[in-house]
Amino acid sequence: MIEWFTSAQVVVASAAGLFCLVLGFAGRKPNDFTLGATAIVELLLVVQVGIAIVAPLTGNPPTGSLAEFWVYLASAIIIPVAAAFWALVERNRWSTAILGVGCLAIAVMVYRMGQIWFVQGV
Amino acid sequence: MSSPGSSRAVGVGRVLIAVYAILALAATARSIYQLATKFDEAPAAYLLSGLAGVVYILATVALLTRGDTWYRIAWATIVFEFIGVIVVGSLSVFDPVLFPSDTVWSRFGAGYVFIPLILPILGMLWLYRTRPSPVAA
Numbered sequence: 001m002i003e004w005f006t007s008a009q010v011v012v013a014s015a016a017g018l019f020c021l022v023l024g025f026a027g028r029k030p031n032d033f034t035l036g037a038t039a040i041v042e043l044l045l046v047v048q049v050g051i052a053i054v055a056p057l058t059g060n061p062p063t064g065s066l067a068e069f070w071v072y073l074a075s076a077i078i079i080p081v082a083a084a085f086w087a088l089v090e091r092n093r094w095s096t097a098i099l100g101v102g103c104l105a106i107a108v109m110v111y112r113m114g115q116i117w118f119v120q121g122v
Numbered sequence: 123m124s125s126p127g128s129s130r131a132v133g134v135g136r137v138l139i140a141v142y143a144i145l146a147l148a149a150t151a152r153s154i155y156q157l158a159t160k161f162d163e164a165p166a167a168y169l170l171s172g173l174a175g176v177v178y179i180l181a182t183v184a185l186l187t188r189g190d191t192w193y194r195i196a197w198a199t200i201v202f203e204f205i206g207v208i209v210v211g212s213l214s215v216f217d218p219v220l221f222p223s224d225t226v227w228s229r230f231g232a233g234y235v236f237i238p239l240i241l242p243i244l245g246m247l248w249l250y251r252t253r254p255s256p257v258a259a
Contacts, residue, residue, distance in 0.1 A: 024137075071155045075147050083140070094133060098140040105144045108235055 001062070001117040002051055009044045009110050016041050017104030024097030030087035038087075038099045041106050042080040048110070049073060064120030069113055076109040130196070130252045131186050138241075138248055142182040145237060149226040150175030156225070164221065170210065171225040177203050181245070190254055197249055204242035207231050211239070 016037035023034055052073060055061070062069055083102030087095040131139055153171040161168055177199050184196035211230035214221035221228050231238030 065159070067159060068152075068155055071151050072148075075151045078147070079144060082143075086140075090136075094136040097134075097137045101137060101140050101144065105148075109148070 001048070001055060001060075001114060003114075003118065005047075005051065006110060006114040006117075009048065010107050010114070012044060013041050013103050013107035013110060017100045017102075017107055019100070020096055020103060021100030024093050024095075024100055027093045028096055029091045029093065030096050030099060034096050034099050035084060035087060038080050038084050038103060041103050042077070042084075045073070045077045045080070045106065045110075048113075049077065062117040062120075064116035069116045072109050072113045072116070076106055076113075079105055129188050130193070130248070135185070135248050135252065138244055139182060139185045141237065141241060142178060142185060142245070145226075145234065145241065146175065146178035146182050148234070149178055149238075153226070164219075167210075167221045167225050167228075170206075171227070174203060174206060174226050177206075185245070185248075193249070193252075193254060196245075200242045200245040200249065203238070204246070207238045207242070 019037055020034045028034070052069065056066070079102045080099075083095075083099050087099050089095075149171070153168060153175045156168045157172055181196060181199035181203065184192045184199060207227045207230055210221060210225070210227035214225075214228040224233060226234060226238055230236060
């Protein structure tokens with residue numbers, strides 16, 4: 001993991017999550033902005049997968065357990081996809097709210113992954 | 123009250139179910155990892171964590187599925203996990219050796235932003251809202 005990227009990812013996922021949650025409870029169906037925000041969160045997770053594969057090979061291994069890190073990342077990467085799929089099938093305010101819930105879950109999980117990588121084994 | 127056989131997976135209940143699904147995924151994945159790699163460190167706690175994961179999966183399915191039987195299963199699983207987070211949460215505060223702080227119910231679900239504590243309360247409220255009405259004779 002790269003520290004600044006991880007922090008940025010948590011901020012983006014939190015912002016996307018709050019954005020979608022607010023719009024959802026305000027009655028908005030999923031639109032390009034809410035789906036786009038979710039897509040960005042997923043894209044950042046895919047980039048994170050790339051970083052996590054390369055980093056230990058370039059002298060940046062996790063301080064904690066790599067296996068535990070990958071359990072989190074593998075679970076996380078499914079969530080925005082599942083939420084977006086649901087939002088495309090059922091286009092109502094609740095699927096927008098679910099996009100928000102998914103993105104907030106990613107924010108928490110990436111934060112935990114950051115702890116495992118940088119803090120846990122120190 | 124809802125008519126017999128109506129869906130619990132409507133409206134804001136859907137958001138509740140989505141959170142249950144995410145929690146079930148996260149808790150089960152993590153407990154599998156713990157059971158596979160650190161079982162000797164705290165076997166009782168990690169086995170209980172595995173059970174919690176399974177119960178969350180069952181609760182998610184029960185909230186999604188129509189019918190009175192699944193309604194009762196939803197109640198049973200949600201009450202079980204609520205008691206679990208209260209009891210394990212208290213034990214983890216007073217006996218941290220028996221319950222290390224990284225299981226889903228430790229410290230009242232603090233490792234999961236207290237969602238394991240709040241979610242069953244919302245779940246029980248939702249089940250009350252969507253309770254089946256008595257069938258007319």
